[in-house]
Every structure is written in structure tokens, then in C-alpha cells.
Amino acid sequence: MTEMLSKADLEARLREIGRTRYHSNHPFQIMLQEGRLSKPQVQAWALNRYYYQSMIPVKDAHILARLGSVELRREWRERIIDHDGTETERGGIVKWIALAEGVGLDRDYVMSGKGILPATRFSVDAYVNFVRDRTLLEAIASSLTELFSPNVIGVRTKGMLEHYDFITPETLAYFDKRPVQAKRDSDFALTYCLENARRPEEQQAVIDALTFKCQVLWTQLDALHHAYVEPRHLPFDAWAPDAAQATKAA
Numbered sequence: 096m097t098e099m100l101s102k103a104d105l106e107a108r109l110r111e112i113g114r115t116r117y118h119s120n121h122p123f124q125i126m127l128q129e130g131r132l133s134k135p136q137v138q139a140w141a142l143n144r145y146y147y148q149s150m151i152p153v154k155d156a157h158i159l160a161r162l163g164s165v166e167l168r169r170e171w172r173e174r175i176i177d178h179d180g181t182e183t184e185r186g187g188i189v190k191w192i193a194l195a196e197g198v199g200l201d202r203d204y205v206m207s208g209k210g211i212l213p214a215t216r217f218s219v220d221a222y223v224n225f226v227r228d229r230t231l232l233e234a235i236a237s238s239l240t241e242l243f244s245p246n247v248i249g250v251r252t253k254g255m256l257e258h259y260d261f262i263t264p265e266t267l268a269y270f271d272k273r274p275v276q277a278k279r280d281s282d283f284a285l286t287y288c289l290e291n292a293r294r295p296e297e298q299q300a301v302i303d304a305l306t307f308k309c310q311v312l313w314t315q316l317d318a319l320h321h322a323y324v325e326p327r328h329l330p331f332d333a334w335a336p337d338a339a340q341a342t343k344a345a
């Protein structure tokens with residue numbers, strides 16, 4: 096890109112990436128929300144996504160350490176609090192464990208990280224490393240997928256409650272606060288990126304960071320689909336639906 100885009104044009108480019116590349120378009124996501132997955136396939140999703148959830152505050156701590164003002168740090172630290180919680184309020188990580196238990200997985204097994212797909216680990220670690228190693232602008236831009244998450248969370252939650260008899264509102268409590276938090280966080284990140292991408296190369300870096308992050312999310316669903324839907328090639332050491340240690344005794 097050689098031309099400088101207006102802020103409105105850069106925002107339009109970012110929204111177009113979300114429209115085409117966000118994981119809301121992934122076949123596994125569509126099967127999940129349409130009730131076309133079996134219980135073990137939903138369990139595999141919950142188990143693997145725990146690793147993503149557990150690493151979000153770690154990647155946000157990398158960003159926090161690089162923010163140069165009290166105001167920016169105060170804003171960003173909310174993300175870590177949302178996931179880690181406080182003495183009085185459950186955070187997202189604890190709520191995700193409850194979700195995993197709610198679909199019948201054993202909490203210690205989920206927290207151990209054993210049995211997740213290698214591609215889950217590789218893509219989540221790639222996200223954390225990207226945020227650690229790239230510029231602050233790219234690190235912040237890589238969170239912009241959250242511009243698109245309120246919509247997919249709404250569709251997914253509604254669909255799961257409608258279609259699966261083993262899913263209750265309590266199980267999905269993780270998602271209750273996410274749309275509001277995601278809107279607050281992504282509005283802030285978008286404003287930051289639009290204001291701080293002051294050269295064409297920086298604008299391109301923002302676009303590339305969002306594209307990369309869409310790939311991080313997409314790869315996780317590709318891996319689930321490959322292992323648990325079609326062709327069911329289970330990698331060595333991955334959780335198998337009948338693995339006794341992973342599911343609660345009835």
C-alpha cells in the first residue's frame with residue numbers, strides 16, 4: 096500500500112476483513128450454532144477453547160507492560176481483571192471452567208491443558224508471541240477481532256440454548272458479559288489504531304495484524320473440524336470422546 100487511507104477508509108478495510116475472514120464464517124462454528132454437533136464435539140470445542148481463554152490475560156499483560164501512560168494502562172488492565180476476576184467477582188477463566196464442567200468435562204483435566212489439539216496450542220501461542228514481539232500498534236490491532244464478536248456470541252448462545260438439551264443459561268454464563276466488554280475494548284482499540292497508524296506502512300501493519308488474528312481463530316476451528324468432524328484424524332495424545340479421565344462419572 097502506498098497511499099495513505101482516510102480513517103474512514105481504513106476502518107472500512109478492517110470491517111471488510113471481519114466480514115470475510117472472521118470465525119463466524121467457519122463451518123465448525125455454523126455447525127455449533129445450528130445444533131449439528133454431537134455432545135463430544137461440543138466438549139472438544141469447550142476443552143480446546145479453554146487454552147485460548149487462559150492465555151488472553153497473558154497476552155494482555157505483554158501489552159500492558161508496553162503502554163506508556165497511566166490512562167492507557169488503566170484502560171487496558173480492565174481486560175486482565177475481566178478474565179482473572181477479583182476476590183468478589185468471578186472472572187472469565189473461572190466461568191469458562193464452569194462451562195467446560197457444564198458440558199461434562201472434568202475441571203482438573205481441562206485446566207491441565209492435556210488433550211488439547213496441537214494446532215490449538217500452536218495458534219494460541221502464535222498469538223501471544225505476535226503480541227510480545229511486534230510493535231505496540233500491531234499488538235493492539237490484533238485484538239480488533241473483538242469488533243465482530245458480539246454478533247457471533249449472540250448467534251452462538253441463542254443457537255446452543257435452542258438446540259442442545261445439555262446446555263443451560265448457567266453453563267453459558269461466560270458469554271453474558273462478553274458483548275459489552277468486547278464493545279468497550281474494541282471501540283478503544285479501534286480508536287487507538289485509527290489515530291496511531293500515521294503512515295501507509297503502519298496502516299498496512301494494522302490490516303495485516305487483524306488478518307493474522309482472524310487466522311489464529313480460524314485455525315483453531317479448522318483443527319477441531321479435522322479431528323472431530325471430518326475426517327476425524329485424531330492427533331496423538333488428543334482428547335478422545337471416550338477418554339475416561341476427561342469426563343465426569345455419571
Ligand SMILES: O=C(O)c1cc(C(=O)O)c2c(n1)C(=O)C(=O)c1cc(C(=O)O)[nH]c1-2
Nearest residue numbers: 151187237238239240241244247248273312
Ligand atoms: O466467542 C467468541 O467468538 C470470541 C471471539 C474473540 C475474538 O474475536 O478474538 C474473543 C472472545 N470470544 C473472548 O471471549 C475474549 O475474551 C477475547 C479476548 C480477545 C482478544 O483478542 O483480546 N478476543 C476474544
